[in-house]
Amino acid sequence: MIGQLTRTERQIALVILICVAAFGLAIAAAGKDDPIGAHGWLIMVLCIFGVFGVISGYFAPEPSEERLDSYYDEPSRVGIVLSMAWAALGLFVGDWVAWLMVDPALTFDAAWASYGRLRPVHTTAVIFGFGGNALIATSFYVMQRTSRARLPDQLSPLFVLLGYNLFCLLAVSGYLLGITQSKEYAEPEWYADLWLVIVWVTYFVVYLRTLARRKEPHIYVANWYYMAFILVVAMLHIVNNLSVPVSFGSAKSYSLFSGVQDAMTQWWYGHNAVAFFLTAGFLGMLYYFLPKRAGRPLFSYRLSIISFWGITFLYMWAGSHHLHYTALPQWVQTLGMTFSVMLLVPSWASAANALLTLNGAWHRVRDDATLRFMMVAAVFYGLSTFEGSFMAIRPVNALSHYTDWTVGHVHAGALGWVAMITFGSIYAIVPWLWKRERMHSDRLVEVHFWLALAGTIIYVIAMWNSGIIQGLMWRTYSTSGTLAYSFVDSLIAMKPYYIARAIGGLLFLIGGLVGCYNIWMTIRTAPRGVSEPSIAIPEAPLAVIPGRPGAAPQSAE
Amino acid sequence: MSVEQRDPHSGYLTTGHEWNGITELNTPVPRPVYVFLILTVVFSVVYWVLMPAWPLGSSFTKGLLGADDRAALARSIQQATATRSAWTDQIAGKSFAEIEADPRLMADVRRAGHTLFGDNCSVCHGRDARGGKGFPNLTTSSWLWGGSPEAIAETIRVGINAPHADSRVSQMPAFGRDGILKRDEMENVVAYVLSLSKPPALGDKVAAERITAGKAVFAANCVACHGAEAKGNPELGAPDLTDAHWIHGNDENSIYADVWGGLKGQMPGWEGRLTPIERKILVLYLIDLRSKRP
Numbered sequence: 118m119i120g121q122l123t124r125t126e127r128q129i130a131l132v133i134l135i136c137v138a139a140f141g142l143a144i145a146a147a148g149k150d151d152p153i154g155a156h157g158w159l160i161m162v163l164c165i166f167g168v169f170g171v172i173s174g175y176f177a178p179e180p181s182e183e184r185l186d187s188y189y190d191e192p193s194r195v196g197i198v199l200s201m202a203w204a205a206l207g208l209f210v211g212d213w214v215a216w217l218m219v220d221p222a223l224t225f226d227a228a229w230a231s232y233g234r235l236r237p238v239h240t241t242a243v244i245f246g247f248g249g250n251a252l253i254a255t256s257f258y259v260m261q262r263t264s265r266a267r268l269p270d271q272l273s274p275l276f277v278l279l280g281y282n283l284f285c286l287l288a289v290s291g292y293l294l295g296i297t298q299s300k301e302y303a304e305p306e307w308y309a310d311l312w313l314v315i316v317w318v319t320y321f322v323v324y325l326r327t328l329a330r331r332k333e334p335h336i337y338v339a340n341w342y343y344m345a346f347i348l349v350v351a352m353l354h355i356v357n358n359l360s361v362p363v364s365f366g367s368a369k370s371y372s373l374f375s376g377v378q379d380a381m382t383q384w385w386y387g388h389n390a391v392a393f394f395l396t397a398g399f400l401g402m403l404y405y406f407l408p409k410r411a412g413r414p415l416f417s418y419r420l421s422i423i424s425f426w427g428i429t430f431l432y433m434w435a436g437s438h439h440l441h442y443t444a445l446p447q448w449v450q451t452l453g454m455t456f457s458v459m460l461l462v463p464s465w466a467s468a469a470n471a472l473l474t475l476n477g478a479w480h481r482v483r484d485d486a487t488l489r490f491m492m493v494a495a496v497f498y499g500l501s502t503f504e505g506s507f508m509a510i511r512p513v514n515a516l517s518h519y520t521d522w523t524v525g526h527v528h529a530g531a532l533g534w535v536a537m538i539t540f541g542s543i544y545a546i547v548p549w550l551w552k553r554e555r556m557h558s559d560r561l562v563e564v565h566f567w568l569a570l571a572g573t574i575i576y577v578i579a580m581w582n583s584g585i586i587q588g589l590m591w592r593t594y595s596t597s598g599t600l601a602y603s604f605v606d607s608l609i610a611m612k613p614y615y616i617a618r619a620i621g622g623l624l625f626l627i628g629g630l631v632g633c634y635n636i637w638m639t640i641r642t643a644p645r646g647v648s649e650p651s652i653a654i655p656e657a658p659l660a661v662i663p664g665r666p667g668a669a670p671q672s673a674e
Numbered sequence: 675m676s677v678e679q680r681d682p683h684s685g686y687l688t689t690g691h692e693w694n695g696i697t698e699l700n701t702p703v704p705r706p707v708y709v710f711l712i713l714t715v716v717f718s719v720v721y722w723v724l725m726p727a728w729p730l731g732s733s734f735t736k737g738l739l740g741a742d743d744r745a746a747l748a749r750s751i752q753q754a755t756a757t758r759s760a761w762t763d764q765i766a767g768k769s770f771a772e773i774e775a776d777p778r779l780m781a782d783v784r785r786a787g788h789t790l791f792g793d794n795c796s797v798c799h800g801r802d803a804r805g806g807k808g809f810p811n812l813t814t815s816s817w818l819w820g821g822s823p824e825a826i827a828e829t830i831r832v833g834i835n836a837p838h839a840d841s842r843v844s845q846m847p848a849f850g851r852d853g854i855l856k857r858d859e860m861e862n863v864v865a866y867v868l869s870l871s872k873p874p875a876l877g878d879k880v881a882a883e884r885i886t887a888g889k890a891v892f893a894a895n896c897v898a899c900h901g902a903e904a905k906g907n908p909e910l911g912a913p914d915l916t917d918a919h920w921i922h923g924n925d926e927n928s929i930y931a932d933v934w935g936g937l938k939g940q941m942p943g944w945e946g947r948l949t950p951i952e953r954k955i956l957v958l959y960l961i962d963l964r965s966k967r968p
Contacts, residue, residue, distance in 0.1 A: 262694035337693040408696050414681055417701035418689045423711075447743045448726040448734040455718035455727075462711040469704075477683035595785040598758040603792020605801055 118275065119174025121184070121191050126272040130171050133276065138164035144308065147366030152294045153308065156287055156368070163283065180271070187653045188261045192274040194550050196254025197543055198640075199282055201633045203246025204536075206289075208626040211239040215619035219612065229293040237292045237304045243531065244302065244395065246285045251539045252398040253278055253320070256343045258546060259405045260324060263340055264331030265654055273323045280316035284309055296368045300383050302390050303357050307370040310358040317351045332654075338421045342401035345429055349393040357386035377444045384439035392432035395530065396498075399538050400428075400467055403498075406542040407491045408474050411481055416473035420466050427463025431456050438509035441518060450511065457509030461502060468499030486559070486566040490541030493570060497533025501526060516588040521611070525580025532573040532625055540569065540632060547639050554646030557638035561631055568628030575621030583614035762951050765958075770823040773958055780962060787959025790952055794944070803963055807923055808939070812960050816919035818844075818939075820908035821964075827957045833943030834911065841943055844911035846899070850934030855895065862888035863896070864929045870904055870916040871924065 119127060138161045145157025214235050217223045224230045257274055261267060268274050288305040291297065297304040305313075324347055328336065360370040374382045408415050415421065437445060437453030472495050475482055482492050504526050508517045517523060544562055548555055556562055590607040594600060678690040679697070686699040722728065725737040761782045765773060773779050792801060798809045805811040815821060819829045819842055832840040849855040855863070865874075865881060866888025874881040892904070899912035906914035913921065921939070922932050944953060 263696070265694075333691070333693055335691045335693075337691075337696065338698075405696065409694075413683075414688055414697040414699050416684075416699060417703065418698040419701065419703050420707065421698070423703060423707065427711075442743070446726075446734070447741070448729060451721065451725050451727045455721050459711075459714045459718055462707060462714055465710075466703075466707055469707075595789075597761060597782040597785045598754055599786040600789045601785070603789045603796065603801075605792050605796055 118191055118195065119171055120177045121180055121189070122271045122275075124179055126270065127171055127175055130272055130276075131168060131175075134164045134167040134171065138168065144366070147364075148368070149366070151367050152291070152296050153306075153366060153368035155294060156291065156296075156308070159287070159290065160283070163286075167279075185267060187267070188258075189268045189271060189274065190258065190550055191271075192268075192278045193254040193258045193546070195275075196250045196257070196278050197547060197550065197636070199278070200247055200250035200254060200539075200543070201629075201636055203242050203250060203285065204629050205633055207239055207242030207247050208622070208629045210235055210242060212619060212622040212626050214239050215615070215622045218615045219619055228295065234292045234295065237297065238289050240302060241285065241288045241292070241304065243536075244390075245288065246282075248395065248399070248535055248539065249281060249285070250278070251543065252343075252346065252394075252402070253281060255402050255405070255542055255546060256324070256347075256398070258550070259337075259339050259401065260327050260343065261654075263333065263337040263405070264327060265333055266327055266330040267654060269323060269326035269330065273319055277316055277320045277323060280312070280319070284313045284316060287312070291368070298358075298360065298370060298372065300357065300372075300386075302387055303354070303383070306368045307358070307360055307362045308368070310354065310360075314351070314355060317347070317354065321347050321351060337404070338415070338418075338425065339401040339404040341425050342397045342404065345425075346393050346398035346401065349389060349397070353386045353389050353393070357382055380440055380443070381437060381445060381449070385433075385436040388436035388439060389432060391530070392428065392435075395535050396432075397428065399494075399535050400424075402542045403467075403471055403491065403495065403538050406538075406545050407471055407488075407495070410485070410488045410491065410541070410545050411475055411478040413474050413476070413478045416470050416476070420470045424463045424467040424470065427466070428460070431460040431463065435460060435509065438514065441511050441514040454509050454511055454514075457506050461506040464502035464506075465499055468495050468502070471495035471498075486562040487541050487544040487556075490537050490544065490566055490569075493566075494534050494537035494541060497529055497537060497573070501530035501534055504529065516592070517584060520584040520587040520591075521580045521614070522584025522588065525577050525584055528573070528580065529577045532569070532576060536625075537569065537573075540565065543632070543636065547636050548643070551640050551643075552645055552647060553639055553643040555643065557635050557643045561635040565628045565631045565635070568624045568631065572621045572623070572625030572628060575624065576618050577621075579614040579617035579621060583611045583618075586610055586614075765954055766951050770954075770958065770961070774961065780958070783955050783958045784962060786952075786955050787962070790948070790956055791959055794948065795956070798941075803960065805921070808921065810921050811919065813964050814919050815964070816914060816917050817908065818906075818911045818913055818921075823957050823961060825908065826960060827953060829941070830948075830953050830956060831943060831945045834941040835938055836941065836943040838943030838945060842911055844938070846912075846932070846937040848934065848936030849895065851936070855891065855933070859887075859891045860930060860933050863891040864888070864926055864933060866892050867904070867915050867929055868924070868926060871918060 119130075122130065141157045141160030141162075141164060143157070145154050145161060148154040148157055213223070214232065217232055217235070221232075224232065224235075228234070257268060284305070287309040291305060291309065296306050298306050303310075324344060328340070328344075359373040361373070362370040372379055404415070404421070434456035435453055437449045438457050439453075441450050441454070472492070475488075475492060478488075482488050507513055508522070508526060517526075544556060547553070587607050587610075590602045590610060591600075591604075593602060678687045678700075680687055681699055684699060684701065686701045688697045689700050691698065722735070723737065724739045725741050726734055727737060728735045761779060764776075764779055765783070768776075768779075773783070791799075791803065795803070799805050799812055800809070803812040810818060817825070819825055819834070829842060832838045832842055834842045834844065836842075847854060850857070850860055862884045865884040869881075869885045869888075874885065892900075893902070896904070899907060899910050900915055901907055901912070904915040906912045913919075920928075922928055922937065948956070
């Protein structure tokens with residue numbers, strides 16, 4: 118990794134690492150009586166390891182000038198490996214939490230293993246660890262290819278990737294220590310948030326600089342989505358995390374917002390995190406890897422314009438549908454609901470665009486599990502966006518809110534859409550990045566596909582059932598005009614579905630581990646070969662005959 | 675340099691751009707997309723006209739239907755309360771005995787009581803009201819603070835060792851930790867207390883000696899609350915030690931631990947949380963539950 122940096126970049130890396138290490142030491146000293154102290158030490162120790170890492174490669178020969186004629190894929194390779202590691206952790210903790218709902222004793226009486234701490238470990242590890250790393254890794258890859266431009270320098274993309282992982286690590290370890298600002302999907306405290314701002318702004322700058330150097334006159338759809346993802350997440354993150362720390366040596370901070378304003382800000386953030394992190398970013402992946410793998414031109418450029426601007430404009434308004442029938446004024450709820458309904462068409466337009474792109478390549482969907490991952494992802498994307506708009510309608514929400522239906526909906530999106538498109542893209546990109554002929558085992562990709570699909574379906578159907586039963590039990594009145602069931606009654610009725618959900622999650626976890634093994638073996642042992650035109654930046658666009666792309670890799674054939 | 679090409683499969687032209695091998699077709703947007711887009715927009719506009727929707731500085735558009743969540747909620751609570759008053763008024767007005775004698779009212783009590791108990795009491799006392807270690811079984815005839823409907827109602831209202839001003843207050847001293855009794859004295863008194871509900875085997879001389887010694891300790895230290903007969907005192911929340919009901923366990927170790935460290939059970943007062951009618955329903959629910967189980 119260090120060998121790819123120029124001498125100057127190695128020096129800058131050292132300066133950054135030493136500065137951050139000093140910052141960590143300062144936090145450790147100021148917060149010696151606070152949980153933040155442990156994080157100070159963690160930051161310092163990691164940076165010192167980094168310093169040794171840089172020094173050990175410091176005197177390696179500098180990369181040649183010829184590097185500038187090829188793409189820079191080192192951050193993408195590291196990102197893919199980190200992404201799969203986070204997937205293994207996040208899916209494991211997720212299934213643990215699922216079993217915890219079946220048997221509450223599985224916390225082993227330890228504070229760190231309580232539901233309230235493990236659950237954000239699960240969500241952060243899968244969304245930000247697994248999803249975020251995959252987004253960063255693929256975005257660098259896609260941006261360079263579709264712009265025919267190398268990343269602007271060698272250091273800043275690595276800084277973005279590793280800095281982002283430091284944030285994830287601080288987040289997850291913080292929850293176990295009891296550090297949280299109790300905002301869903303924005304749990305990390307002020308110092309981790311500030312660090313992420315630095316990292317994320319750098320990410321945005323790297324992206325803009327690459328874009329500015331592009332040799333393609335037009336910007337491909339995938340990059341619109343990646344850009345929207347980076348820009349909007351920066352905005353959401355900064356606004357929702359505005360807060361005042363108690364002191365430099367304390368992990369605790371107080372939000373700038375309170376009461377219903379706090380709730381609205383949080384769900385403006387929360388829903389747009391779904392929109393721009395879990396949707397826009399992964400649509401970027403879909404728009405590159407699906408046509409590439411299928412070897413088909415994108416179905417419709419015009420449709421992609423409608424989807425993109427529809428999603429970008431309409432999603433921003435939809436967050437208040439998380440707060441139906443609360444203290445939030447009714448007019449805000451109306452806007453959230455109606456914009457959610459209008460959002461359906463642009464969302465389905467994306468799913469349709471993806472599926473119609475496969476026309477002429479369905480035989481490949483049949484034969485190639487990697488492409489099938491992407492196809493199923495598009496189907497689940499359509500399914501969960503329909504469900505989302507439906508659940509945003511107030512009377513429907515009256516039944517579904519606070520029930521497991523919401524959990525089922527989230528996982529239809531997270532497992533069926535986000536994870537499937539990510540696994541599909543990773544299986545496509547791994548042979549390209551490591552210059553292998555193909556994956557170590559196509560059969561294991563097939564196994565992973567069926568485990569993931571079965572796990573998702575079991576999970577989602579279990580949660581639909583339990584959610585609707587819960588919702589109905591909570592609103593059933595007896596002939597005396599009082600509630601017919603206590604909360605505990607509904608909890609007992611949930612138990613069989615909780616078991617089914619945990620089994621579905623287990624299948625998904627096993628699939629993920631099979632994927633980790635397969636990717637590891639591909640990197641280690643698969644025969645070297647070229648499955649993608651070289652990493653050299655072409656002087657001119659690749660000549661491609663639509664429908665018969667010589668450039669598209671077809672490892673499965 | 676853009677060269678449109680025709681896709682042999684779909685017959686459409688590409689846009690002429692190409693990114694690392696990916697091209698796009700210039701397929702027109704399918705008509706249903708426009709149709710449904712317009713439909714959802716029309717739905718939204720109609721909804722905005724009918725319902726509260728857009729902010730206007732310090733106010734907002736009220737909508738033609740005049741819908742108002744708060745008013746609707748108040749109305750539906752009022753309606754539900756009015757419907758329930760058919761029987762809740764009788765619960766409020768009649769005595770415990772009168773209600774118990776009315777099977778139709780008791781059916782209402784069972785339905786409402788099940789949910790009230792499940793949501794408020796079952797966390798400690800269990801869904802079946804049979805309690806658990808440290809939490810009294812409410813289906814027996816043994817009641818710390820009295821088992822009459824009035825006594826149960828008062829316990830629910832004020833709680834035990836609770837912040838409520840009228841809270842029932844009770845504490846058993848920590849005889850061991852505070853050095854009031856010595857170890858052998860405590861062991862003897864435990865033997866005595868145990869013998870009240872589980873007589874020792876005949877002819878066990880050691881046990882008999884310990885019980886005799888324990889009885890003296892009991893007389894000197896325990897009778898003030900538990901009474902000379904050890905039958906307890908509901909005025910003080912002191913349990914009957916001669917019956918088969920034990921909140922904190924009736925094995926030697928458990929009783930020794932209680933004597934050594936003392937006891938101060940707690941129950942919240944429900945006056946601020948449940949209405950008088952709800953509390954009365956709970957009392958009747960418990961009496962009904964108790965009557966079904968010998």
